[in-house]
Amino acid sequence: MTQSKIQQLLETLDNAERIDEVQLAEKIKAIGFKCKKCAKCCREEYGDNTVFIFPSEIRRISLKTGLSRNDFAIPTPSQDRDAEGNIHTFEWVLRKNGDCIFLQESLCTIYEKRPYICKTYPFYLLEGNLMISECEGLGSEISGEESRRLAALLKERYIAEINESAALFARFKGFKPSGKGVCVHDSEGEHWV
Template identity: 65%
Template structure:
């Protein structure tokens, strides 16, 4: 575990050096303008799963007044401890086919939507720009907008690494020690819950 954390700290140092200007130039080359099709939020367009960090859940909860269990659920997992409890490492936005925050093709939590949404269709892998399918690709984008996106992407990437480090630092293994039948291990530690009670959390 220690070795993995040290590796991630090196990756974090590299991430902090990412040149936003260079990322912005690549975004300009790809071209992008959101055409408000909302396809990235809908089930009909493929996998619309949105991973979400604990602080993002809190932010949405504060804005919407919804409890955590109405916002996010544990990501499915096959990992079990000796007592048969499930262990997982991620939260995903609750959905009912489409994202539950999509209303008439508009995002009800636009101002506090997760990083994955605000940076779509882009993401960084090992510091390199990657692009998902999107109707808005190929449209002209200003340098100012591209720089804004590049900054968000860098922040998202750095956050992902920091969250992973914090998770590993708190991870104790699959120990059946809490009240519940599922445990989410995240950057804040262990969250034990009963799957049937997720809307009461």
């Protein structure tokens, strides 16, 4: 099962690397987008503001802020339990106090180091196709340069997501009740919190 999943992910990676950034940029330009700096995507009252983050992004934010992982990242909720009742999950998300904890006075305090999901909002790639989340900046004029920058970033994010999943599957050894609490399985191993 794991080997076939890894093989499937490697095929997805191959397809992802062949995504035509020029075509992707043209699609983004045709849709149009300009961030209105409303910060609604960071706020709870406007919908799901969950931000998934990779281990590499956690390290970048730690370096930038001096905070440790557990100060700003938590395991995603999960129903998966081992024989001793410990919870197992596969992703990290940014902590929230309702709004994202890094939002202050409508500004992102880690702007330069914000996660991919924030840098590419309201766009994402699903099975190689461009998808769009709700955003009031959609439909605004976007320059060719900015649409190319976003296209490159979207492709980079998509490849990072696939690599993260492949590394996770390669490392995953099942739910072993060797700790107490919640275990996050990610591309870098098991982390008990």
